[in-house]
Amino acid sequence: MRLYINVDHVATVREARGTDEPDPVRAAVLVELAGAHGITVHLREDRRHVSERDVRLLMATVRTGVNLELAAASDVLDIACELRPMQATLVPEKREEVTTEGGLDLANEVTRQGIRAAAERLMSHGIRTSLFIDPDPDSLRLAAEMGVEAVELHTGEYANADEAGKDAQLQRLGAVARLGGQLELAVHAGHGLTYENVTPVAAVPEVEELNIGHSIVSRAVLVGMERAVREMWELIASARRGIRSR
Numbered sequence: 001m002r003l004y005i006n007v008d009h010v011a012t013v014r015e016a017r018g019t020d021e022p023d024p025v026r027a028a029v030l031v032e033l034a035g036a037h038g039i040t041v042h043l044r045e046d047r048r049h050v051s052e053r054d055v056r057l058l059m060a061t062v063r064t065g066v067n068l069e070l071a072a073a074s075d076v077l078d079i080a081c082e083l084r085p086m087q088a089t090l091v092p093e094k095r096e097e098v099t100t101e102g103g104l105d106l107a108n109e110v111t112r113q114g115i116r117a118a119a120e121r122l123m124s125h126g127i128r129t130s131l132f133i134d135p136d137p138d139s140l141r142l143a144a145e146m147g148v149e150a151v152e153l154h155t156g157e158y159a160n161a162d163e164a165g166k167d168a169q170l171q172r173l174g175a176v177a178r179l180g181g182q183l184e185l186a187v188h189a190g191h192g193l194t195y196e197n198v199t200p201v202a203a204v205p206e207v208e209e210l211n212i213g214h215s216i217v218s219r220a221v222l223v224g225m226e227r228a229v230r231e232m233w234e235l236i237a238s239a240r241r242g243i244r245s246r
Helices: 008-017 024-033 052-063 073-084 109-124 137-145 156-160 163-182 198-202 214-223 225-244
Strands: 004-006 037-043 066-070 087-090 126-133 148-156 186-190 207-212
Touching: 004 225, 008 024, 008 037, 008 073, 024 037, 024 186, 024 225, 037 052, 052 073, 066 073, 073 109, 073 214, 087 109, 109 126, 109 156, 126 137, 137 163, 148 207, 156 163, 163 186, 163 198, 163 225, 198 207, 198 225, 207 214
Parallel strands: 004 037, 004 207, 037 066, 066 087, 087 126, 126 148, 148 186, 186 207
Antiparallel strands: none
8 A cells, every 4th residue: 555645735825825935745745654654645737736837846856756637738838758756646627626536537438538648648657547437337438448557546526425324435435446457457546535535445455555645744733743654554554454453
């Protein structure tokens, strides 16, 4: 299991005042010191929080690996192909959304063709490519047909479900994760995961990477970044130990 920390929300705090702090690049240094396995960052078309400067500095300073989230937009694709991050994750993007609201709509022919073209371009530059999708078998199969190495399952519906609905959403995640393994896809997960709800997702055997941002950055405001990362990793590691002891 790998834990990647999304530092976008550090940039969100910075942009609230239009100043130069807190710096997501400095936050990434602390994240790595705390033992995280990599850094996730989303360079949006409108550059509402993370800037191109941030991405370039992260690529120059991060020692673990950068997972660059991006929409299939030409200018961001150009940057990704130039910088060649360890991994790129294609995500849907809407100007009016506060944060990513769901997975890629691969059932839509036009959308699918655009994603396919973007994925092929990324892979042609030697970039490990992942698609952010809802935990849906059809979307998973369409992703596999594109030849990408990985998918990231959107955990928002699980995170937002009431207690009665969480079990059903967790079973849905588990079933799609197992199918991903059968299709020889690496399975990642993320969105809305917190210290309170991460353990069951971390215990899904086929999930090999979690991407978590807001909850850790929120916790870091109170206890510091390194402690916040370590506390999250302790929960995840405990869940994985539970798998091995079954």
